[in-house]
Every structure is written in structure tokens, then in C-alpha cells.
Amino acid sequence: VTPFDPNVPVPLFILTIGDELLSGERVDLNGPWLARTLEPLGFVVREMLTVGDEEGPLMDALSRALLLGGLVVTSGGLGPTSDDRTRDVVARLLGRPLQVDPDIVAQLEQRYRARGLPGTPEPALKMAGVPLGAETLPNPRGVAPGLAIAEGNRRCVLLPGVPVEFKAIVESAMIPRLDAWFPHRAPGPVSALVHTTGIAESVLSGQLEPALAEGGGLAGASWAYRPSLRGVELRFSAVGGEAPAVLQELLRRAEPVLAPYRIEAGSGDLAEWVLRLCGDRNWRIALAESCTGGMVAARLTAVPGSSRAFLGGVVAYDNRVKQDLLEVPATLLNQHGAVSGPVVEAMAQGVARRFGAEVALSVSGVAGPGGGTEAKPVGEVWFALSSPLGGVSWRQRFPGERDEVRERATQHALHRMAQALAGSSPISG
Amino acid sequence: VTPFDPNVPVPLFILTIGDELLSGERVDLNGPWLARTLEPLGFVVREMLTVGDEEGPLMDALSRALLLGGLVVTSGGLGPTSDDRTRDVVARLLGRPLQVDPDIVAQLEQRYRARGLPGTPEPALKMAGVPLGAETLPNPRGVAPGLAIAEGNRRCVLLPGVPVEFKAIVESAMIPRLDAWFPHRAPGPVSALVHTTGIAESVLSGQLEPALAEGGGLAGASWAYRPSLRGVELRFSAVGGEAPAVLQELLRRAEPVLAPYRIEAGSGDLAEWVLRLCGDRNWRIALAESCTGGMVAARLTAVPGSSRAFLGGVVAYDNRVKQDLLEVPATLLNQHGAVSGPVVEAMAQGVARRFGAEVALSVSGVAGPGGGTEAKPVGEVWFALSSPLGGVSWRQRFPGERDEVRERATQHALHRMAQALAGSSPISG
Numbered sequence: 132v133t134p135f136d137p138n139v140p141v142p143l144f145i146l147t148i149g150d151e152l153l154s155g156e157r158v159d160l161n162g163p164w165l166a167r168t169l170e171p172l173g174f175v176v177r178e179m180l181t182v183g184d185e186e187g188p189l190m191d192a193l194s195r196a197l198l199l200g201g202l203v204v205t206s207g208g209l210g211p212t213s214d215d216r217t218r219d220v221v222a223r224l225l226g227r228p229l230q231v232d233p234d235i236v237a238q239l240e241q242r243y244r245a246r247g248l249p250g251t252p253e254p255a256l257k258m259a260g261v262p263l264g265a266e267t268l269p270n271p272r273g274v275a276p277g278l279a280i281a282e283g284n285r286r287c288v289l290l291p292g293v294p295v296e297f298k299a300i301v302e303s304a305m306i307p308r309l310d311a312w313f314p315h316r317a318p319g320p321v322s323a324l325v326h327t328t329g330i331a332e333s334v335l336s337g338q339l340e341p342a343l344a345e346g347g348g349l350a351g352a353s354w355a356y357r358p359s360l361r362g363v364e365l366r367f368s369a370v371g372g373e374a375p376a377v378l379q380e381l382l383r384r385a386e387p388v389l390a391p392y393r394i395e396a397g398s399g400d401l402a403e404w405v406l407r408l409c410g411d412r413n414w415r416i417a418l419a420e421s422c423t424g425g426m427v428a429a430r431l432t433a434v435p436g437s438s439r440a441f442l443g444g445v446v447a448y449d450n451r452v453k454q455d456l457l458e459v460p461a462t463l464l465n466q467h468g469a470v471s472g473p474v475v476e477a478m479a480q481g482v483a484r485r486f487g488a489e490v491a492l493s494v495s496g497v498a499g500p501g502g503g504t505e506a507k508p509v510g511e512v513w514f515a516l517s518s519p520l521g522g523v524s525w526r527q528r529f530p531g532e533r534d535e536v537r538e539r540a541t542q543h544a545l546h547r548m549a550q551a552l553a554g555s556s557p558i559s560g
Numbered sequence: 561v562t563p564f565d566p567n568v569p570v571p572l573f574i575l576t577i578g579d580e581l582l583s584g585e586r587v588d589l590n591g592p593w594l595a596r597t598l599e600p601l602g603f604v605v606r607e608m609l610t611v612g613d614e615e616g617p618l619m620d621a622l623s624r625a626l627l628l629g630g631l632v633v634t635s636g637g638l639g640p641t642s643d644d645r646t647r648d649v650v651a652r653l654l655g656r657p658l659q660v661d662p663d664i665v666a667q668l669e670q671r672y673r674a675r676g677l678p679g680t681p682e683p684a685l686k687m688a689g690v691p692l693g694a695e696t697l698p699n700p701r702g703v704a705p706g707l708a709i710a711e712g713n714r715r716c717v718l719l720p721g722v723p724v725e726f727k728a729i730v731e732s733a734m735i736p737r738l739d740a741w742f743p744h745r746a747p748g749p750v751s752a753l754v755h756t757t758g759i760a761e762s763v764l765s766g767q768l769e770p771a772l773a774e775g776g777g778l779a780g781a782s783w784a785y786r787p788s789l790r791g792v793e794l795r796f797s798a799v800g801g802e803a804p805a806v807l808q809e810l811l812r813r814a815e816p817v818l819a820p821y822r823i824e825a826g827s828g829d830l831a832e833w834v835l836r837l838c839g840d841r842n843w844r845i846a847l848a849e850s851c852t853g854g855m856v857a858a859r860l861t862a863v864p865g866s867s868r869a870f871l872g873g874v875v876a877y878d879n880r881v882k883q884d885l886l887e888v889p890a891t892l893l894n895q896h897g898a899v900s901g902p903v904v905e906a907m908a909q910g911v912a913r914r915f916g917a918e919v920a921l922s923v924s925g926v927a928g929p930g931g932g933t934e935a936k937p938v939g940e941v942w943f944a945l946s947s948p949l950g951g952v953s954w955r956q957r958f959p960g961e962r963d964e965v966r967e968r969a970t971q972h973a974l975h976r977m978a979q980a981l982a983g984s985s986p987i988s989g
Contacts, residue, residue, distance in 0.1 A: 153605045155595030156784045156795070158587065162610075166584030176582045177617065179610040181591075188606065331675065333640035333684035333703075340642060340683070355579050355613065356641045357586065358722060366585070418875070424861025425854025428875040432853025435929050435962055443881040446847070446857040448872040452915060456874075456885070486881060500864050530674060531701060533864055535724065 139317050140175040140370070144200025146182070146192055148207035148217055149292060153183040161206040161290075161297045168301065172309070173316040174202060184214040193224055197285050202309070207292030209275040211255040217289055218278070222262040225282055229260035232267060235276060242274055268304035272296045279308050286312050320370040321378050325385070326399030327392035328362030328546045335363055338388045345384060349377050360538045364399065365389070394546075395553070401545035402430040402437075408552040409440040409490055414518065417488035418444030419457055419478040421469065421495040422512060426541040442486045447478065457481030470495050470507050472524045475515035479524075483517055490518040490552070494544055498536045512540045516551055523551070569604040569746050573629025575611070575621055577636035577646055578721060582612040590635040590719075590726045597730065601738070602745040603631060613643040622653055626714050631738070636721030638704040640683040646718055647707070651691040654711055658689035661696060664705060671703055697733035701725045708737050715741050749780075749799040750807050754814070755828030756821035757791030757975050764792055767817045774813060778806050790971045793828070794818070823975075824982070830974035831859040831866075837981040838869040838919055843947065846917035847873030848886055848907040850898065850924040851941060855970040871915045876907065886910030899924050899936050901953045904944035908953075912946055919947040919981070923973055928962045941969045945980055952980070 145165055151157040162179045170176070177199055182192045189208070196203040208217030222229045236259045239251045258275045261267060268277030268288070273296040278289040288305055290297050327335065336356060343354065351371035357364040367385070369377035396403040409416055418428050428444045431437050445456050450469055453459040459477040467473045475493045483491035496512025503509035510531070515524035525547075529539040574594055580586040591608045599605070606628055611621045618637070625632040637646030651658045665688045668680045687704045690696060697706030697717070702725040707718040717734055719726050756764065765785060772783065780800035785792055796814070798806035825833040838845055847857050857873045860866050874885050879898055882888040888906040896902045904922045912920035925941025932938035939960070944953035954976075958968040 151784065152592075153595065153608065154599060155592035155597075155605070158589060158592045160587060163581075163584035163587045166582060168584075170583055176584075177611075178621070179582065181608040182606075192607070331672075331677070331681070333681045334677065336641040337681045337683050353579075355643050356639070357578075357580050358639070360724075366580070415878075420854070422861075423858075424866075425849075425857030425873065425875065428854030428877075429852075429858050432851075432875070432877060433963065433966070437853075438877055441877050443877040443885075444854065444875040445885075446854065446861070446873040446875070448857075448861060448867055448870050449844075449915075452872040456872075456914065485885065486878075528674065528676070530671065531724075534862065535701065537862070 140170075140173045140319055141201040141313055141316050142177045142199065143169060143174040144177055144196040144203045145179045146196050146203065146205045147179070147292070148182055148184065148189060148205060150183045150214070152181045152207075159206070161292065161294055164294075164298065165204060165206075165301065169309075171319045172306070173313070173319045174309075175319070184208065184216060186216055186220060189216060189220050190224060193220060197224075197282065197287065201284075201286065202313075203285065203287045204305075205287075205289045206297055209258065209278075209289060209291045211252070211257055211275075213254075215257070218257075218260055218262070221278075221280070221287070221289060222260075225262065225280070227262035227264055227280075229262055231256075231259050232261045233259075235259040235261070235267065239274060266308070268300050268308065270296055270300055271303055272299040276300075277305060279305070281312070317370075318374070320368045321374045322366055322368040323378060323382060324399070325365045325367070325382075325389055326362060326394040326396075327365065327389060328394055328401060328542055330363065330392045332356050332358040332363050335365075335388070335392070339365075339385060342388045343381065343384050346380075349380060352377050352381050354381065360535060361401075361542045362392075362394070395549070400430075400434065401542065401549055403434050404549045405545055405552065406431060406434055406437055406440045408549060412489075414489035415440055415442045415486075416490045416492070417442050417482045417486035419453075419482040419491070419493040420444060420446050421448060421453070421478075421493075422498040423494045423496075423537055423541050423544070424448060426537055427492065427494065427544050430541060430545060442488050445482055445485070453478060456485065458484070468507065470497055470511060470513055472513055472515070472526070475513040476522070476524050479515040479517045479522070490516075490548070492516050492544055492548055494540060496536070496540060498540075499533045510536050512536070512543075514540075514544055514547065516548060518552065520551065520554075569599075569602045569748060570630040570742055571606045571628065572598060572603040573606055573625040573632045574608045575625050575632065575634045576608070576721070577611055577613065577618060577634060579612045579643070581610045581636075588635070590721065590723055593723075593727065594633060594635075594730065598738075600748040600751055601735070602742070602748040603738075613637060613645060615645055615649060618645060618649050619653060622649060626653075626711065626716065630713075630715065631742075632714065632716045633734075634716075634718045635726055638687065638707075638718060638720045640681070640686050640704075644686070647686075647689055647691070650707075650709070650716070650718060651689075654691065654709065656691035656693055656709075658691055660685075660688050661690045662688075664688040664690070664696065667705075668703055695737070697729050697737065699725050699729055700732055701728040705729075706734060708734070710741070747803075749782075749797040750803045751795055751797040752807060752811060753828070754794045754796070754811075754818055755791060755823040755825075756794065756818060757823055757830065757971060759792065759821045761785050761792050764794075764817070764821070768794075768814060771817050772810065772813050775809075778809060781806050781810050783810065790967070791821075791823070824978070829859075829863070830971065830978055832863050833978045834974055834981065835860060835863055835866055835869045837978060841918075843869065843918035844871045844915075845869055845919045845921070846871050846911045846915035848882075848911040848920070848922040849873060849875050850877060850882070850907075850922075851927040852923045852925075852966055852970050852973070853877060855966055856921065856923065856973050859970060859974060871917050874911055874914070882907060885914065887913070897936065899926055899940060899942055901942055901944070901955070904942040905951070905953045908944040908946045908951070919945075919977075921945050921973055921977055923969060925965070925969060927965045927969075939965050941965070941972075943969075943973055943976065945977060947981065949980065949983075 478493035499509035706729040907922035928938035
């Protein structure tokens with residue numbers, strides 16, 4: 132008989148151990164990876180906790196983990212050195228004395244000899260200690276095996292912290308062990324990720340919340356907003372027997388609000404969408420960038436196969452380059468300044484001619500921190516786009532400092548390109 | 561009277577909040593960054609805990625944090641949406657009702673108008689709620705301010721989770737607040753950061769460890785390696801009464817090993833160093849990029865004031881662009897291929913002529929995933945550099961996938977430019 136309710140996911144507590152994590156010198160990636168790996172298998176993370184190598188705090192953290200988690204997985208502290216204490220602390224906490232496992236002793240011996248050593252170094256023998264009644268999980272990528280322990284109605288797995296070893300043991304030995312321990316667990320949540328751009332989080336939620344509420348509450352439904360400089364990512368989830376239908380209904384309700392802002396690329400990358408829209412029509416892109424200084428080009432060329440639709444661009448940082456390479460008339464620069472509608476239009480036309488491109492985009496703005504005026508403050512950016520569908524120029528003001536203005540301007544440029552080329556925002560002169 | 565022992569560092573509890581962290585969709589970097597930032601200031605992290613957006617677990621975690629930490633810092637859950645609950649939970653836990661702060665209301669209004677909205681969206685008003693007696697910490701990079709609360713002999717700071725906002729508030733407002741709260745705390749370790757590039761972690765440690773050991777052990781000394789695609793960052797630390805002298809001695813021992821790989825810019829940014837080297841001589845830079853697709857230009861233009869030394873560049877992704885704009889002879893392209901010494905040399909000469917630049921750099925390589933051959937596999941990149949000191953071209957092979965090859969090639973290009981211009985690696989034809 133399993134002591135777990137087979138109708139809910141198993142609560143999972145992840146404990147990562149190491150002074151180098153606590154001091155911020157290393158960032159733990161095992162915890163997030165494990166969460167992503169086990170969630171679809173019917174485990175739901177309740178807490179991720181990081182503690183150092185000291186014995187007292189480690190003991191406290193482990194007791195607490197065993198109190199909260201149906202399943203506890205630890206990462207780190209299983210190595211051969213004096214600051215590796217997980218094995219001892221677990222043995223003491225659970226009253227299970229460590230016993231030397233002759234199979235591990237033999238594997239250690241073999242491994243060290245293969246590395247050219249005369250035998251197992253004395254401190255490494257520590258790794259052959261197994262708490263009474265624990266099962267060992269073989270380590271295909273290193274020396275310290277994982278340890279699986281059933282304690283009352285709790286289950287605990289101790290794993291080494293080196294990421295390749297951690298992952299290898301999870302995949303080859305831990306997941307089969309979990310299937311045996313929790314044969315009847317509930318299915319994990321189903322979820323869908325929607326990438327949006329061009330709308331502030333608070334504006335989006337102001338529109339989305341009423342839309343999602345319309346028609347009454349949905350059992351087991353949840354959603355979360357994740358803002359970044361590139362836009363807001365939305366994650367819709369549902370749990371329970373009706374999960375797939377509930378998720379469909381959530382997405383149906385959200386659709387009218389999200390449509391204008393949704394990024395139509397699986398990866399959530401606007402650059403990929405822009406390249407696909409051009410590639411489909413055999414149109415080729417050229418760029419003329421001033422304040423974004425190559426960032427739009429870098430985004431497009433980050434996509435594998437971008438050469439199909441992307442010809443190249445000019446980073447026209449100096450005004451002389453705008454004149455010489457893009458043939459922007461000096462009179463326009465003198466009369467309107469480099470950050471102006473007439474200049475970005477001339478830049479787009481110039482680069483389209485030079486490169487023989489169907490689609491041309493130009494950007495010129497005041498990224499700061501210097502160079503702002505009352506009429507053209509830091510954050511003011513002009514764009515022009517020309518394509519067989521027509522030509523347009525516009526101005527946008529971005530908040531933040533230099534990095535943020537440049538990043539937002541890059542994302543905005545790609546967004547407007549995608550919208551214009553997808554036909555959801557008509558291009559007009 | 562401060563309730564804290566001035567002879568020991570203040571225990572710090574870091575609580576990061578968000579379903580996206582618990583599910584592993586996002587990796588928390590705020591916690592590690594904060595630990596690295598506050599440790600030298602006399603705070604020592606006891607635990608880093610991640611919980612989701614749910615109210616119950618958040619309430620539990622916060623009570624526990626206040627029990628354990630002299631200082632508690634939270635990240636996340638201060639935004640405008642329904643899953644942002646930190647503010648409410650703290651208000652309830654501490655019995656401090658939320659009060660609307662008219663200053664924040666005014667700032668919100670200003671910020672949303674600046675973004676072209678008619679006023680503050682209703683859900684955003686939530687961000688103006690301040691627990692009774694809390695102090696607000698202005699957010700220079702976003703809308704939600706931080707909140708600082710003194711509760712008995714505990715101190716608590718709530719911060720938004722968006723990394724740029726989190727960091728900006730910590731640096732501009734939280735650290736001064738901590739100095740006022742904990743005026744007599746014990747000094748933290750002294751440390752020095754050395755940015756290196758162009759050497760692998762294992763090779764560096766193989767040379768550095770014996771050098772640091774020479775002359776005997778140093779009490780209170782420690783060092784750590786942090787590898788990334790841009791290079792290895794080294795942190796040397798010392799604690800105790802002799803800390804400054806110990807640190808000096810560590811750096812003296814390390815110097816001969818580090819010199820060839822050290823980045824001579826306080827920020828650790830090679831782009832800044834390159835711009836300074838050119839700016840000092842009134843030399844101006846032009847770039848011709850193929851596989852890096854604008855990334856070198858983006859790095860240079862990220863530095864404020866880069867227009868003093870940077871003219872611009874051509875992203876010559878398509879071979880036609882290499883011919884038309886950079887005047888690379890078709891015969892060279894046909895005979896040697898785009899990824900070759902003769903072609904990068906012609907690209908550098910072409911862009912130098914076009915832009916009237918003293919310093920020209922070109923890059924052409926196979927970034928992958930497609931396009932590799934046995935003779936020119938994925939990761940093979942050619943570079944050429946010309947300046948009044950001379951001209952040189954060379955080939956380098958980088959490991960990894962597309963993103964990694966591009967990032968490494970960009971960093972390598974800047975590194976070799978800096979070395980050549982600084983005279984530490986002679987340019988020769």
C-alpha cells in the first residue's frame with residue numbers, strides 16, 4: 132500500500148548543499164533542471180532550499196525537508212573531502228549507521244586505477260559508506276553513487292552535486308526508482324506558454340483577468356506573468372482529471388486579448404518569426420542601425436539558417452557613415468538631425484538600394500546617457516520600415532537607461548516588422 | 561542601541577518568490593548576486609529559499625525567514641498582477657495594514673504617461689500600497705519600489721524580482737539603508753576580482769595553484785574560479801586582521817600567471833578597453849562582421865560615449881554584400897571561400913577604406929549548426945585586424961553550438977584587438 136494520495140502530485144522538496152552556492156560564487160542549476168524534469172512526471176516542487184556545508188544547518192534543513200516533502204532530493208555533499216557531510220548527517224538523523232558497501236569499494240578501485248593511480252586514495256573510501264537499508268543508485272559519470280532511502284512514508288534521494296553526474300543518475304536510476312515508489316501518482320499539470328511583446332504587464336493583466344474570469348471559474352486552472360525587457364511571457368496551467376479541457380478553455384478565453392501581442396514563434400523569438408515571414412515570400416532583409424549598433428542584426432543572425440532571408444546591414448554610428456554608405460543627404464541631417472523621421476526614411480531607402488533588399492529597417496535614437504535634449508530626450512528612437520507592402524516611419528520613446536533603451540528598441544523594431552509583414556498592422560506611407 | 565552583535569557578520573536570509581522559479585522555468589540569479597554583493601559588506605548568507613506564489617507557503621517561508629535572519633531580503637511578488645502577493649502577505653504577517661503612498665501614485669502616473677498610456681492602469685495601483693511604518697526604496701529602473709521594514713530586532717527588505725530593478729534598488733537605496741540599520745557590523749572579507757579571457761579554467765588553475773602556494777600558506781586567504789563564455793573571473797579574498805596585506809600577497813603571487821590574460825578595464829569589459837586604447841590615439845574603428853552578425857558592434861556601442869572612437873560597421877552576412885560593399889574580389893571568394901584568410905583580409909581592408917577608419921576588424925566563420933565541412937568544421941572562424949601598427953589575420957576554432965561559437969568569437973575578437981592595440985601582442989603581417 133502506498134502512503135501517498137494517488138489523486139494529487141507528490142510534493143517534492145529540493146535541497147542543494149554547498150558553501151559555493153550560498154556565497155553566490157556558483158549558481159545552482161540542478162534544482163531548476165530537476166523541477167522541469169519531474170513536474171511532468173507528477174511531482175510538484177514545494178520548496179527549493181540552499182544551505183552551506185556546515186553540519187548544524189544541514190541537519191536542520193534535512194529534518195525540515197523530510198517534514199514537508201513526500202519526496203526529498205538533495206544535491207551535493209557526497210564527495211570525498213572533509214566538507215562533504217550529507218551522508219553522515221542523513222545517517223545520524225535517521226539513525227541508520229553507515230556500512231561499507233563492497234561493490235562500491237570495488238568500483239572505486241577500478242575507477243582510480245583506470246585514472247593511473249595505484250589504488251583508491253584513502254579519503255575516497257568515504258564514498259563507499261551507505262546508510263543501513265539504503266539502496267545505491269549507480270553513477271555512470273563519476274565515482275559517488277546516489278542513495279535512495281525509504282523512511283516511514285517519506286522517500287529521500289541523495290545525489291552528488293556535479294551537474295553531469297546529478298543528471299545521469301536521475302535519468303538512469305532515480306526515475307525508475309520513483310516509478311516503483313509512487314506507482315499510482317496523479318498526472319502532472321498540463322501547461323502552455325504564450326510569449327507576448329509590446330504591452331506592459333499591468334495593462335495586459337488589466338485586460339486579461341476579466342477575460343479569463345468570463346464564464347465563471349475553472350477548477351484546477353492557473354496562470355502566471357513573467358515580465359522581461361523583451362516582453363511578458365504567460366504560462367497557463369491546469370491540473371486534475373479535466374486538465375486538457377480546462378487548458379483549452381483558458382486559451383480560448385485569453386485569445387482575443389493576446390492576439391495583437393502574441394509572438395508567433397514556438398521559441399518566443401521575434402527574430403525567428405520575422406525571418407519566417409520573409410523567407411516564405413523570398414524577401415530579403417537589410418538593416419541600417421544607429422543607436423542599436425548591430426543588436427537587431429545580432430538577433431536575426433542568432434537564428435540558425437538566417438542567411439536564407441538576411442543579407443546584412445550597416446551599423447551607421449557616425450553621421451559620415453550615414454552619408455557615405457547610406458547616401459543620406461547632408462541637408463536632411465543638418466535640417467532634422469540624425470534622430471528624425473526624414474533621416475530614418477533615407478537610411479532605410481539607402482540600405483535597401485545598397486543591398487538590393489526587399490525589406491529594409493532603420494533605427495536611429497538617443498540611447499543615452501548623454502546626447503539628450505528637451506526636444507529629443509534620452510529614450511527617443513525613430514524607426515523606418517520599407518517593404519513591397521509599403522513604407523512607414525514612426526517614433527517611440529523608451530524608458531530606462533542605455534542598455535534598456537537599446538534592448539527595448541531592438542525588440543520593438545522586430546515586433547513592428549513582424550506585425551507589418553504578417554499583415555496585422557497595415558504598412559502605410 | 562543596535563540589537564546586533566557588532567563583532568560578527570549579520571546573518572542574511574534570502575527568499576526568492578515565484579512559480580516560475582519553483583517550476584524551474586527560470587533560474588534565480590538575484591540570490592547569488594545579492595550574496596556576492598553583501599558578503600564583502602559584512603553579511604553572511606544562512607539560507608537561500610525559493611517558494612512559489614501561493615499564499616500559505618509564502619506566509620510560512622516569511623515567518624521562518626524572520627526567525628532565522630537578522631536581515632531578510634525577498635525577491636519577487638511585488639508587481640501588479642494577481643499572483644503578486646508578497647506585499648499583502650507581509651502586511652498580514654506583521655499586522656501592518658497597507659496604506660496608499662501618494663508619492664508612488666504620482667510616480668506611477670508619470671511613468672505610464674511617459675510610455676504613452678492615458679494614465680495608470682487600475683491593477684498597477686496595487687504597487688502604491690505600503691505596509692504601515694515601512695520605508696520605500698525608489699526603483700530607478702521600474703515601477704514597483706522596494707520596501708524596508710524594521711520589525712523588533714529583525715530587518716526586512718522586499719524587492720521586485722526583475723533583475724535590473726532588483727540590482728538597481730540594492731545599489732542605490734538598499735545598501736545605504738543597511739549602513740544606517742547596521743552601523744557597527746563586523747567587516748566582511750576584503751576581495752579583488754580579476755577578469756581574464758583566452759584561457760580555460762583547468763589550464764589556469766593548473767598554473768595558478770602552484771604559484772599561489774609558493775612561499776607557504778596564507779592565513780585567511782581564499783580564491784574561487786567562475787568560468788563563463790567570456791572568460792574566467794577570479795575572486796581572491798582574505799579575512800581577519802591582516803586581510804589587506806594577505807590579499808596583496810595573493811595578488812602578487814598570481815600576477816605572473818594572470819598578466820597575459822587579464823582584462824584591463826575596471827568593469828571587466830573588453831569593449832571599454834578597446835575603445836579607450838583607440839580613443840587615446842584618436843584612432844577610429846570600423847568592423848566587417850559575418851558570422852558574429854553585429855555582435856562585436858553591439859558590444860562596442862553598449863559602452864557610453866563609444867561614438868568617440870567607433871564609426872560603424874558592415875554586417876556582411878551574404879557574400880554579395882562582401883563583394884558589393886566591402887569590395888572583396890569574387891575570385892577570392894570562389895578560390896578560398898568566405899571563411900578564409902584572404903577573404904577576411906580583404907574585408908578588413910574594404911571596410912577601412914569605406915569608412916576611412918584607422919582600425920578595422922573583420923570576422924568570418926562557420927557558426928553552425930549547418931555549413932560545416934571536414935576542412936572547415938562548425939566553430940572555425942577567421943579574423944583580420946588592420947591598424948597603423950600593421951595588419952594580421954588568423955584562424956581560431958571554438959567549441960560549442962551556434963550561440964557559444966558566436967559569443968566566444970566576439971569576445972576573442974575584442975581580446976585580440978585590445979592586446980594588439982595595447983602592444984602586448986605585436987601586430988605583424
